[in-house]
Amino acid sequence: MQRPPQEDYSLKQTYPHLGGGKVTGDKLTSTYDLVEQMQYLYVRVVKAKELPAKDVTGSCDPYVEVKLGNYKGTTRHFEKKSNPEWNQVFAFSKERIQASVLEVTVKDKDVVKDDFMGRVLFDLNEIPKRVPPDSPLAPQWYRLEDRKGDKVRGELMLAVWMGTQADEAFPDAWHSDAATVIGTDSLANIRSKVYLSPKLWYLRVNVIEAQDLLPTDKGRFPEVFVKAILGNQALRTRVSMSKSINPMWNEDLMFVAAEPFEEPLILSVEDRVAPNKDEVLGRCAIPLVHVDRRLDHKPVNTRWYNLEKHITVEGEKKKDVKFASKIHMRICLEGGYHVLDESTHYSSDLRPTAKQLWKSSIGVLELGILSAHGLSPMKSKEGQATTDAYCVAKYGQKWVRTRTIIDSFTPKWNEQYTWEVYDPCTVITIGVFDNCHLHGGDKSGRDSRIGKVRIRLSTLETDRVYTHSYPLLVLHPSGVKKMGEIHLAVRFTCSSLMNMMHMYSQPLLPKMHYIHPLTVSQVDSLRHQATQIVSMRLSRAEPPLRKEVVEYMLDVGSHMWSMRRSKANFFRIMGVLGGLIAVGKWFDQICNWKNPITTVLIHILFLILVLYPELILPTVFLYLFLIGVWYYRWRPRHPPHMDTRLSYADNAHPDELDEEFDTFPTSRPPEIVRMRYDRLRSIAGKIQTVVGDLATQGERVQSLLSWRDPRATALFVIFCLVAAIVLYVTPFQVVALLAGFYVLRHPRFRHKLPSVPLNFFRRLPARTDCML
Numbered sequence: 001m002q003r004p005p006q007e008d009y010s011l012k013q014t015y016p017h018l019g020g021g022k023v024t025g026d027k028l029t030s031t032y033d034l035v036e037q038m039q040y041l042y043v044r045v046v047k048a049k050e051l052p053a054k055d056v057t058g059s060c061d062p063y064v065e066v067k068l069g070n071y072k073g074t075t076r077h078f079e080k081k082s083n084p085e086w087n088q089v090f091a092f093s094k095e096r097i098q099a100s101v102l103e104v105t106v107k108d109k110d111v112v113k114d115d116f117m118g119r120v121l122f123d124l125n126e127i128p129k130r131v132p133p134d135s136p137l138a139p140q141w142y143r144l145e146d147r148k149g150d151k152v153r154g155e156l157m158l159a160v161w162m163g164t165q166a167d168e169a170f171p172d173a174w175h176s177d178a179a180t181v182i183g184t185d186s187l188a189n190i191r192s193k194v195y196l197s198p199k200l201w202y203l204r205v206n207v208i209e210a211q212d213l214l215p216t217d218k219g220r221f222p223e224v225f226v227k228a229i230l231g232n233q234a235l236r237t238r239v240s241m242s243k244s245i246n247p248m249w250n251e252d253l254m255f256v257a258a259e260p261f262e263e264p265l266i267l268s269v270e271d272r273v274a275p276n277k278d279e280v281l282g283r284c285a286i287p288l289v290h291v292d293r294r295l296d297h298k299p300v301n302t303r304w305y306n307l308e309k310h311i312t313v314e315g316e317k318k319k320d321v322k323f324a325s326k327i328h329m330r331i332c333l334e335g336g337y338h339v340l341d342e343s344t345h346y347s348s349d350l351r352p353t354a355k356q357l358w359k360s361s362i363g364v365l366e367l368g369i370l371s372a373h374g375l376s377p378m379k380s381k382e383g384q385a386t387t388d389a390y391c392v393a394k395y396g397q398k399w400v401r402t403r404t405i406i407d408s409f410t411p412k413w414n415e416q417y418t419w420e421v422y423d424p425c426t427v428i429t430i431g432v433f434d435n436c437h438l439h440g441g442d443k444s445g446r447d448s449r450i451g452k453v454r455i456r457l458s459t460l461e462t463d464r465v466y467t468h469s470y471p472l473l474v475l476h477p478s479g480v481k482k483m484g485e486i487h488l489a490v491r492f493t494c495s496s497l498m499n500m501m502h503m504y505s506q507p508l509l510p511k512m513h514y515i516h517p518l519t520v521s522q523v524d525s526l527r528h529q530a531t532q533i534v535s536m537r538l539s540r541a542e543p544p545l546r547k548e549v550v551e552y553m554l555d556v557g558s559h560m561w562s563m564r565r566s567k568a569n570f571f572r573i574m575g576v577l578g579g580l581i582a583v584g585k586w587f588d589q590i591c592n593w594k595n596p597i598t599t600v601l602i603h604i605l606f607l608i609l610v611l612y613p614e615l616i617l618p619t620v621f622l623y624l625f626l627i628g629v630w631y632y633r634w635r636p637r638h639p640p641h642m643d644t645r646l647s648y649a650d651n652a653h654p655d656e657l658d659e660e661f662d663t664f665p666t667s668r669p670p671e672i673v674r675m676r677y678d679r680l681r682s683i684a685g686k687i688q689t690v691v692g693d694l695a696t697q698g699e700r701v702q703s704l705l706s707w708r709d710p711r712a713t714a715l716f717v718i719f720c721l722v723a724a725i726v727l728y729v730t731p732f733q734v735v736a737l738l739a740g741f742y743v744l745r746h747p748r749f750r751h752k753l754p755s756v757p758l759n760f761f762r763r764l765p766a767r768t769d770c771m772l
Contacts, residue, residue: 282307
């Protein structure tokens, strides 16, 4: 497979004009914002009066159509109203204006064909500009004209002007759904579209015991367990060891719940009467709004709940029950945990659920999504390849989505967003997607991923504006592909340097994760449930943030097996160990006198440290300090970005990529699955051998004093006695000097055979001979 040139994947620094200013070096000469100014033609349709009647009933159903060349937008229509009020604003991007006349037409809504009522024409050369941008611009009344230019009955109140995307002339209109950008998706607000993740809680259900159960078969010992259901989550306890009508469990079940709590917790006590048959002994439904909320590790009070054969729906009258089986439980919503919906390696939020436990913010993160260029065609529309791109950014609980720029491989958004920062060791994720749901598209279609970028805040210098063009890389079954580049401006402003430095001494997660830690399987299961809840809630917003978008931003499939990722992680480990290996090779050269001058200097240094041991630790830390100062001149000046070489994506084998994109369970032919299984067995065999060798070395250490080999243990015990006497009567500095000079001895006094201690260690027994 041909490897694309590496320079195509590089990060490029840019120098855009932000907010009317310019990025000069590292600083921004104008702190107005982090986006370039974009010119728009704004049309505010306020209201109309004295419109003529068009229907036989003597009334009209008016609406306004705003048209500029091939672009047009329409207001909502009113029924039987001659003095309507719309208060809607339309914006036409100046870059897409291809006409010289703006036409604002009032029409009457009809079943067959809408009737023309009148219009107002504007010459674009005579439309005023708002200077300064916050100057007042009052709407005016305009008399309607017919197509010949003659005055007709009716007037229309309008305001038309040229401005930028930062225009604040009509805040009430902009912050409603009445602001439409013509030339983008039909209902996109020019302001930011913000989503908030639902507030997630861990729900802990401690099932203690049940009493007075009534199994149908009285002649057998019941095998009772408890099943708990919350929405799409279902868990169950083990079968009680006390096979009686009063079983005990004392087992915890963990769920993820989201506010507002829409579904109750449903518990059922069941008896396994046959291998595939369970009998329900009783149920109960518990609304989560009535559940206690816990902020620390102190246990909440336990409660007894009645078990019923049929759950009473809320609102129905409950029957008086004289006798009922009961279940004893401790249920609480855990506010001291952080509900993980992202991987901890690039999490954007680490705060606990309970707001009372939040600490003050340490700064502000500002993101300017400027533009993209070189985007790949994502679909075909009317025989032509096209892309309708939009961006999604996620940090903490706040998601933002830009407007969609239709039919453009070089979209310009120039939208700015702000987040409060509570921890610098967090990551913001920006994704680019193709909108497949415009103009009545396929409702079952999925928005295609174009690529994403991650930026770790701890790698950014405070108060510096980073303007870079990031490559958008996506892994396909055919290999890694560059889908274009996205132009971003990022600034991290710190409000308190001391608070930020103090954060580096604090635990990464809230303290409940360490006082009552969750198991690895629980974390994986709960994270999966959390991502499903977040994607479901955000997909119900308007406009929806679709499930495939949320899952891509949260890296839902990152835990799946991948040969490519396994190789990448192996080489990452080798990169970490590379420094130790280099030190070992250097020390071997010292011991073998490859450079006599260096070896002599090491002898002198060793002699000084042995004679003055109090200098050892200061020397080590001074050495580390000097290394850090030396490397400061080569510190990274740009944020890190996706590395295809580190990810082992630029030279992965096609079959490995096909395996990575396979479904779970597999959908490939049996012969391919068999080949991959044999390959995995071969790799697992090598890992098995390495693990066995490590176990062998550990068992040899244990056998030193186990008397499994009586002669070897006797030799070691005698050696320990002699060493204890010698070390007692000999000063430690003399022993250290002799040992050091022996290790650093000249090759003339060495021989190629293994040393005596190594020979002795290799002859020690291990438990390998006891393996089947």
